Amino acid sequence: MDIESGTVNQIDIIYEDEFLVAINKEAGLLVHRSWLDKGETRFAMQLTRDAVGCHxxxxxxxxxxxxxxxxxxxxxxxxxxxxxxxxxxNVTKQYLAVVRGFMADQGVVDYALSFKPDAIADKFADLDKPAQEAVTHWQSLAQVDLPFAVSKKHDTTRYSLVRLTPETGRKHQLRRHMRHVFHHIVGDTSHGDGRHNRFFRAQYDCSRMLLHAQSLALSHPVTGEPLLIRAGLDDQWMRILEAFSWVDSVEG
Structure with missing residues (x-):
């Protein structure tokens, strides 16, 4: 079964049956309440609960x-x-990202990640945890060379559209792995490159991080049926894809 998305009650419902519900979470929306964002009033879990009428x-x-x-x-x-x-x-997650520079056709980042605590959320966590195995596969889907000197070292600036498939699920894994290989995700204010973030805001009116969980593939936990859930892209993503002639590259 292959499902696309539709909008219901302020939340984008992708799939629902009597056991599961999947949404297309918008950028900037917290999954649930957090001490880190006390001023937030909208949360994916509450919006989904209200939309489907159950916990x-x-x-x-x-x-x-x-x-x-x-x-x-x-x-x-x-x-x-x-x-x-x-x-x-046993769940395959695939993400789309726009990163700085040209990446090779495909490859793997196998780089253990140390524990990075949040000041409040991880207040009582064990700070001496050893680095955890973290593996991310990438596939380069498209590239662009722009006539803008974002860096003083180069007259042009290069970007890649990549598909990222994590084997493991460490905190901020994709963002930290892309930084580790010097292909920072555009719009990432914690692990990215501020020069490229500012360029995308000014040139393309794109203020979000360009990382999107495009699909989730799994066996249904009750029926065992193969389930493939896909999430569409928002206006800012589409604006970038159109500007770089990448629209056809995100399929598949």
């Missing part, structure tokens, strides 16, 4: 600035099953 249980997470497929269970039992599927790497 929902988060089974994975997306960073606040990341958009795309976010899956919830409608019962604690299904949530446990899905959480185990994620933990056992």
């Amino acid at each position: 929902v249980f988060p089974v994975h997470r997306l960073d606040k600035p990341t958009s795309g497929v976010l899956l919830f269970a409608k019962s604690s039992a299904v949530a446990r099953s899905l959480t185990e599927a994620f933990a056992e790497h």
Whole structure:
């Protein structure tokens, strides 16, 4: 089964049955309430609950600035099953990102990530955790060379559209891995490059981080049916794809 998205009650419902609901989370929307963002009033979990009329249980997470497929269970039992599927790497997640520079056709980043605590959310966490294995596969989908000198070292500026497939699910893994290989994700204010972020805001009116959870593939936790859930791209993403003639490159 292959599902596309449609909008319901202020939240983009991608898929729903009696056991699951998936949404296309917008960039800037928190999954649930957090001490880190006390001023926020809209949360994906509450909006989804209100839209479907029952309590929902988060089974994975997306960073606040990341958009795309976010899956919830409608019962604690299904949530446990899905959480185990994620933990056992039985769910395939694919992301789209725009990164600085030209990346090779394909490759793997195998780089362990140390624990990076949040000042409030991880106040009581073990700060001596050893670095955890983290593996990300990438595929370069398209490239562009722009006649703008974002860096003083070069007269032009290069970007790549890439598909990222994480094997592991470490905190900020994709953002930190792209920084590690010097291909920062555009719009990332924590792990990115401010020069390129400012350029995209000024030149393309793009203020979001260009990282999108495009698809989630898994076996349905109750029926066992293969399930492929896809999330469409927002206006800022489409503006970039059109400007760079990349629209056809995101399919597949």
